[in-house]
Amino acid sequence: xxxxxxxxxxxxxxxxxxxxxxxxxxxxxxxxxxxxxxxxxxxxxxxxxxxxxxxxxxxxxxxxxxxxxxxxxxxxxxxxxxxxxxxxxxxxxxxxxxxxxxxxxxxxxxxxxxxxxxxxxxxxxxxxxxxxxxxxxxxxxxxxxxxxxxxxxxxxxxxxxxxxxxxxxxxxxxxxxxxxxxxxxxxxxxxxxxxxxxxxxxxx
Amino acid sequence: xxxxxxxxxxxxxxxxxxxxxxxxxxxxxxxxxxxxxxxxxxxxxxxxxxxxxxxxxxxxxxxxxxxxxxxxxxxxxxxxxxxxxxxxxxxxxxxxxxxxxxxxxxxxxxxxxxxxxxxxxxxxxxxxxxxxxxxxxxxxxxxxxxxxxxxxxxxxxxxxxxxxxxxxxxxxxxxxxxxxxxxxxxxxxxxxxxxxxxxxxxxx
Numbered sequence: 001x002x003x004x005x006x007x008x009x010x011x012x013x014x015x016x017x018x019x020x021x022x023x024x025x026x027x028x029x030x031x032x033x034x035x036x037x038x039x040x041x042x043x044x045x046x047x048x049x050x051x052x053x054x055x056x057x058x059x060x061x062x063x064x065x066x067x068x069x070x071x072x073x074x075x076x077x078x079x080x081x082x083x084x085x086x087x088x089x090x091x092x093x094x095x096x097x098x099x100x101x102x103x104x105x106x107x108x109x110x111x112x113x114x115x116x117x118x119x120x121x122x123x124x125x126x127x128x129x130x131x132x133x134x135x136x137x138x139x140x141x142x143x144x145x146x147x148x149x150x151x152x153x154x155x156x157x158x159x160x161x162x163x164x165x166x167x168x169x170x171x172x173x174x175x176x177x178x179x180x181x182x183x184x185x186x187x188x189x190x191x192x193x194x195x196x197x198x199x200x201x202x203x204x
Numbered sequence: 205x206x207x208x209x210x211x212x213x214x215x216x217x218x219x220x221x222x223x224x225x226x227x228x229x230x231x232x233x234x235x236x237x238x239x240x241x242x243x244x245x246x247x248x249x250x251x252x253x254x255x256x257x258x259x260x261x262x263x264x265x266x267x268x269x270x271x272x273x274x275x276x277x278x279x280x281x282x283x284x285x286x287x288x289x290x291x292x293x294x295x296x297x298x299x300x301x302x303x304x305x306x307x308x309x310x311x312x313x314x315x316x317x318x319x320x321x322x323x324x325x326x327x328x329x330x331x332x333x334x335x336x337x338x339x340x341x342x343x344x345x346x347x348x349x350x351x352x353x354x355x356x357x358x359x360x361x362x363x364x365x366x367x368x369x370x371x372x373x374x375x376x377x378x379x380x381x382x383x384x385x386x387x388x389x390x391x392x393x394x395x396x397x398x399x400x401x402x403x404x405x406x407x408x
Contacts, residue, residue, distance in 0.1 A: 048292065049214050084300070086291075086299075090251055092291075095288050096292060142357065144357050146351075154348075158347075
């Protein structure tokens, strides 16, 4: 199946890069067709402009290409650190610009734009891999873990992607190398399971 | 008092601009010293780079100036649309780059960076003004309103700003001009009340 992987972290030596690259290589080894975007390395421009906002707005070719990949994906993986309960701005901007009306979701006919959206993405599953320096319990009790609502409810559920897995690895800053290696293996296993075999068994 | 206003919306004809400008002018009329940033108009660069992440990292002068303003503020107003339960990327990036360790918050001595942060901001109150095209009840039940947790808990409570007000105006797309004018008056009144008189009454 077609898997789209998005990575949003500036440091090429980060755990985020290790996670995203390991998942990419493992899914390719399993026979999946993987599109991989290291958004910082590609200097993705995260700023949505006025002319781009309307459904029939002026969308640059580079953003159209991102939209095409999103719409063609059977599975989606997003890898990023938890910064202030949000993704880094480069990934927030990918959402702002690429998850477009008429492509990823639509509103009911005759609706003025305030109504209930209908998801249009064909992807059957999404996996979000986060890293954090906050203890899990504190993230819940002190901060309310807004990233869970953002990815699960505001984005993937709205766009029709019903199977959602999210795993936050941490505390990164005090972790051992053995722990980080185990997290990478866990991320690979999670994605393999989420997306299943690359092709139906009957076709082999 | 010193009030910092941040605006994150690309369309100069938007309700967001009208709200931010009205609040700015009204607070100035009341005698407050207002610093106003239209982040799109100023082409704020929202991408936090690796070298900037450490507490003693390489912070460009323009970002240092933003940090100085944030630390000098007695009151903070943030104006932006609800995009996917998050601020637009330009404002997410302002948070990533400007709300820095050692300036807006710190960790306890001897802490490895995974522990409980201590807020350092002197601002006594913050106001977040959002616009939305989603009905209030649906925002709560379907999406969980992650913006509330982001601003109240993840940012302002962490940085020591204990008085927090947030108002979401909407549904914008179906609103009348009279409704929008009333929202602008409401925003002005909310900010005047949140920040109180510009100087203590005894000094007049």
